[in-house]
Amino acid sequence: MILRLAFASLMARALTVGMTILAIALSVALFLAVEKVRTGAKASFADTISGTDLIVGARSGSVQLLLYSVFRIGNATNNISWQSYRDIAGRDEIDWIVPISLGDSHRQFRVMGTTSGFFEHYRYRGGRMLEIGQGHGLDDLYDAVIGAEVAATLGYDVGDPIIVSHGVASFTHHDDQPFRVAGIVERTGTPVDRTVIVSLEAIEAIHVDWQTGARTPGAPTPVDDIRQMDLTPDAITAALIGMNSRLQIFGLQRWINTYPEEPLLAILPGVALQELWQIVGIAERALIGVSVMVVVTALLGMMAMIFSSLDERRREMAIWRAMGARPVTILGLLVLEAALMAALGAALGMVILYGGLVVAQPWIDAAYGLWLPISVPSARELVVLALVIGAAALASLLPALRAYRLSLADGMMVRT
């Protein structure tokens, strides 16, 4: 009965109530969207590397090593000598080890030298393998396999030539030794999409005529001669390791971290990621704080709306009282109205959120490599919604108490 009354009362003031509901809906949608992006970004980062037990690089910070080796963010402070790499690769605990060599680029994309083992062992999104959609893997010395985004942005097809630039954002090109697009990796939503992959030997080959960062003068070494050379690299940037047994991870990590011949660092990707989240946590909390404030603002707006509506409803309230409604009923009616508005706002907010997700999901994935899953609202989201409705009811108590006290006298008095 009172529910119907409350509903009818809201309908009677459809415009102001509608605006209030919209404000609540938008604030709720914003809050939930921030949550989605936050958890989605985390999941996306966590999904980028799986199945790799340890990452080895020069000794620096674990977050830094993770960022440059997996996410191609920032640069390595140092390299690992090939000898140390061989030493680590010779350990019995190791199931596989994949060296990677970074430092060169093609247009805005990084070039990564590695072995075919990378395609075999690299896993993302809970164990998925890289798939070469068109063409094939690294067969020839001058084969390059490119990520889906490289192909899409630069319009490359299998067979197209690629010239690798020396360093990142540089004007010197390795134009004497052009590569050929051998394959294109299916879209993964990981940094692999934005990477040009060549063989480790190829990285060595294009630097044959280079000494201390500059090309040596004179005619370039003919390609046929280079093919005959021993192209074992002197150094690599990092290596990904898979272990035979998880139980040996910490042991090998300690062995690498105390390797006396060279300062090395071995990290567990999951642990380094968590360290990264601790750093990002401050910004995350700020984002949550802002979106909470937006919800609070919307609720305050609702409260102001109820306050001002009291004025226009003083007659209505007085008639309720005259007809025998107890002050508590008036209070209950107002609180119920507020809760109804918040509930409608929350529901509309969910609709906006999921509608927005459906529309924006492919675009966000393509533009930012961020996959936001459309899933049933989590328990956490439902708790947030319940909190918003509860807070609305609580906020409406203030105007409701005012009506509770004044309803009779105020409504009966004739104002001039």
Added chain:
Amino acid sequence: MTRTLTSLAAICLALPAAAQETRDLGAHEHGVSTVEIAVENGMLEIDILSPGVDIVGFEYEASTPEDKDAVEAAIRQFLDPESIVTLPDAAGCRLTEVLAHLHTGDHDHDEGDHDHDHDHAEGEDHDHAEDESGGHSEFHASYAFACEDEAALTTIGFPFFELFGNAREIDVQYVTASGAGAAELASDAAELTLE
């Protein structure tokens, strides 16, 4: 006032034949123990490294009978895993291996040319005067368990804190079937949750 001490130990490894010197500074933070946990196929391995100060209150080489007794008692504590870690009963874990010993920091330190930098907090009531020749010492314990139900290993408690009042924090790293992670435990939040 927190009595957490931070200090650095300088460990010099002299390579005489090559006449080349490697200087390597390892971090050693008083009050903070590190724990590594790995789970695979029902096998659970736990490794604990604790600064000597946390456990017995000193890090110099035990010379007096009291000090030696303290070290021995501590090692005995470590040899009893139940007083250090609590595993869920549902997991049905049986101890298969236990090892505990004290690493002292002053082996191969006869050169006497290494830096030693102590940064003591005020109110320090330990006597480090005899610490001149020694580096830091660490207790190391490792446990191996065979568990019937690996999936039931959801939490690991650390009664360790109740035993050693100087221990403030444990930095945990773990690897399970669902991946690797890290956590920080403190005496008032001494339970690790494994996903």
